[in-house]
Amino acid sequence: MSNSIEVYNKLTFKQDIPKYIQIATFIKRLIEKRKIKDGDKLPTIRELSSFLSVNSVTIVNAYKKLKSEGYAYQKVGSGSYAKIREISSVFRKEYSNSLKVLSIDELPSIVDFTGETNTEVLFPIDDLKTTIDKVLDRDGANALISNSTYGYKNLISTINKVFWDNKLNEEDMIIVSGAQQGIDIVSKGILNINDNVIVEKPTYGGALSVFKWRKANIFEVPIENGGVDLDKFEKILRKNKIRCFYTMSYFQNPTGISYSLKKKKRILELAEIYDFYIIEDDYLSELIYENSIEYIPFKWLDRKKRVIYIKSFSKIFLPGIRLGYLVAPEVFRESLQNSKFNTDITTSSLMQRALELYISENKWKQNIKYLNVEYNKRYKAMQEILDKDFKELVSYIDPKGGLSFYLTLKDISISSKELFFKLKERGVYITPGIMFFTSENDGKNTFRIGFYQTNEDKIKIGLNILREELLKCHI
Structure with missing residues (x-):
């Protein structure tokens, strides 16, 4: 003490x-x-x-x-x-409000490295319109009526067939309104007050908010190349009764790190030894730009029914539609179904049917191919500038996929939070590292920049302004 x-x-x-x-x-x-x-x-x-x-x-x-x-x-x-319940709530609100108050007229003139505005949509709108028209012609008024709280059965079957080769038990699948709702439903379904949760350090702020709201005890384990530090991870397991481990297995938010196969296997072994569950948030695994990364999620390796898998389609297939699904072990079936029912009763029937048709007609493959080409261009453009003009200013771990870079400041006399305000005045928005930690003392020298809402021209403009501000503070 x-x-x-x-x-x-x-x-x-x-x-x-x-x-x-x-x-x-x-x-x-x-x-x-x-x-x-x-x-x-x-x-x-x-x-x-x-x-x-x-x-x-x-x-x-x-x-x-x-x-x-x-x-x-x-x-x-x-x-x-x-235990401190909430950290830096004032700044979190200010950060969120800074983006919310931007008008539609302002969006074209800003550089959004946060990815939280809607300055552009790469999804083929004509395809969406055609798909919705087909659904309405086929199903009529039934397209607007939900028959199940837990999801449109045809969509669940199509997901199982197309993405899982019919290897899932469809009774264990629930359609959700995006990954954030999935995390919330799982948290309500399996966590009690003062249950212990392990998260990566740093990690997705939305997950931290959910666990804090559930009044869980949060233990952070540093993430390094290939996944969390296993020695520190197991040290926590030995000393505490852990209920679950929340992880983003591919292109972790914010670091962009993906897990090695070796670490996935070891964490699954530890889950069985220490009796905890893995909440796998499969974030952006479709956006792999280098062959060195192989797609093998925790869920594929799960033989002991330890993985609760969450997948969102929001950023990849239908931005703004807010659709996803979760798959959980049978032991949690009833509690998660109740949690879903108590959360929102149902998810949009029309959008579920549209997504089902979009996937079953294989249009998703065309769009994923297009997104990979476009985002790969942006990834390379951003990386080239960082490597050329920022060597003395920042460092980073190459994500080799996803939608962002996580930068650590070198010899800079201001914090990333202060940098946020300076850049905001010039129409450039970043996400300070403090947003991804439980303690206000962490993340001061880190920040995330993404290219989800920035084309190559805006990347050049935004990074040029970022470099100017960093040079002013370079020691």
């Missing part, structure tokens, strides 16, 4: 409020003010009850309240530890 127990001297009890509530509230304020830091060990029950001259049951109840509210977590045989 980095804080002294003397800090509790400032607690004075009132007569009309139970003491355990006053103690919990006092500790909560210390955590929020960072007087007690994230991960600090709280005093033992005996130590604090003696210091405050209260019954040990009072301290037990105070700690229970802190845990139920997400301000503390328990380590078996070790004690209770402080």
